[in-house]
Amino acid sequence: MSSDRPKLEFWYEFASTYSYLSVMRIETLAAKAGVAVAWKPFLLGPIFHAQGWDTSPFNLYPAKGKHMVRDIERIAGDRGLRFALPAKFPQNSLTAARLAIVGTDEDWVAPFTRAVYLAQFADGADISNRGVLEALLAGLGLDPAPTLARIEQADIKDRLKRQTGEAQARGIFGAPSFLVGDELFWGDDRLEQAVAWAKQG
C-alpha cells in the first residue's frame, strides 16, 4: 500500500453483527477503488454505557434484535456468507480487540479480523475463549503464546482504551463506522458511499 492512496478509516467492534458484513468485503471494495483501509478496532461497550445501555440495543429492544437477525440472514445469503447469531450475544470482545491492536503493528490485522468474525458469526465460536483465539492465531501462521503475552502489556491495553476514546470523541456511536477525515458514515449500507467519498478526496 503506498501512502499516497486516499485513506478510509474502518472502525469496528468485534461483537457487532453488522461489522461482520463490512469486514468480509471492505478490502476488495477499497482495493478496486484504489483506497487504503486503516483498520480501527474499538470497544462499543463504553460508548453504549455512556448513553445508558448495559448491553446491545438488539437485546434491549427485542423487535429490533429480531429484525437484525433476519436482515443479516437475507444480506449474508445474497453475498454467499454463512451467518448465525452465536449462543451468547454480544460476546466479550476485549481480548480479540487487544490482539487486533498488536495485529495493526505487525500487519496481520485484516486476516486476523476476518478469521475472528468468521469463527463467531459463521461457526458460532466464543471469541472470548483463549483457546479459540490461540487456534485462530496459529491458523494464520502466528505463534499464539508470545502474541497473547504481548496483550498483557500496558501499552497495548492503553492504546485500545485511547482508540475507543477517539471513536467517541469523533462522533462514532455504533459499528461499523467509516471516517474519511471528519466525514462519518455509519453502517455496512454506507460502505460503498464511504469508499467513493475517500476516492473523490
Add this chain to the structure above:
Amino acid sequence: MSSDRPKLEFWYEFASTYSYLSVMRIETLAAKAGVAVAWKPFLLGPIFHAQGWDTSPFNLYPAKGKHMVRDIERIAGDRGLRFALPAKFPQNSLTAARLAIVGTDEDWVAPFTRAVYLAQFADGADISNRGVLEALLAGLGLDPAPTLARIEQADIKDRLKRQTGEAQARGIFGAPSFLVGDELFWGDDRLEQAVAWAKQG
C-alpha cells in the same frame, strides 16, 4: 392498480426523516417492478413510548442525531432532493396521519403524503399547523374544511390507533418499514430489497 399485482405494505410515520427518502421514490420503484404499494401511515410515538423513549432516538442520542442529518443531506443531495431538519423535531404528526387515513379511503394518500413530507423536510413547515395542512389539501384540489371535519369522527381516530397497534404487533419498531406478508424490512436502505421480495412473491 390491478388487485393481482404483488403487494408491498409501506409503513411510515409523518415525523420520520428517513421515511421522507422512501416516500419520494417508492411509487416509481414499485411501478417499475409491477408491485402495488399499500400506504400505511402510523404513529411511532406509542411504539417508542412502549420501549421507554419520550422523543425521537435522534434527540435522545445526539451523536446519532448529528449523523442522521448529515447522512440524509448526502443521500438527498445525490437524489436531487432538498432536505433540512425543521426547527422543531420531531413534529406532532397526529393530524397529518389522520388525514392520510381519509386519503387512503379516497385514493389521494400518495400525493398527500408526498406534499406533507416536502412541506416539512424541504420547506421547514410545521405540519401540526392546521393552516399548513389546509393549504396542502387545497393544493391537491381537495376541499379542506370537510376533510378536516372528517378526521374529528371517531372511526378515523380509531383506525389510526388500530393501524399503530397493528404495526407494533407485526414487529415494526421504526420507520420507514416495509412488509411483504410477514417479511419485515426496515429503513429506506431496504426499499429495493423489499420491492424485489414482493415481485418474486
